[in-house]
Amino acid sequence: MRTLVGYASEHGSTQGIAERLGSVLAEHGLQADVRSIGSVDDPEDYDAYDAFVLGSAVHDQKWLPAARDLVHGHAAALADRPVWLFSVGMPGALRWPLSLFAMAEEPKLLAQFDGVLKPVAHHLFSGVIAPGHLPRTGRLIFRAIGGRYGDFRDWPEVDAWAVQIAAALTPASGAGQD
DSSP states (O other): OEEEEEEEOSSSHHHHHHHHHHHHHHHTTOEEEEEEGGGOOSHHHHHTOSEEEEEEEEETTEEOHHHHHHHHHTHHHHHTSOEEEEEEEOGGGSOTTHHHHHHTTHHHHHHTTTTTOOOSEEEEEEOEEOGGGSOHHHHHHHHHTTOOOEEOOOHHHHHHHHHHHHHHHSOOTTTTOO
């Protein structure tokens, strides 16, 4: 089964998660092509895939424009195949109780695709946040609310989600055999 793991990344954190997802899918026998969403613009690209895992960095509780445009512009091609969505934000960088608000953004992220796409599942991952990722005012606000800089990607969480996707896409061994 050929699967596209497409991503839109601003600073590389989302790309790293996409590469890890693709690697785990490949370990489970799937052909996983990891590509930047900007490189997937030809309608024939979609015909080559049986399933899609699409993700984007989150800015202002929205996917990056290129990723939103891909889903909206190619909804018909995505509609007849399984699609998983993932978002990469900063819940891990925020201390409790603000981290609860960050995790509550998931419905807002999915609302971008209401009436356009019904994903099999969506997962919100924490990414990397560095001072250079924010403008000066943003850095001041981030620090004032107790934000922490660092790499908050949870690789076991990424791996576990990829295994779930692989299990959904791989016929159960021995199923239907006597």
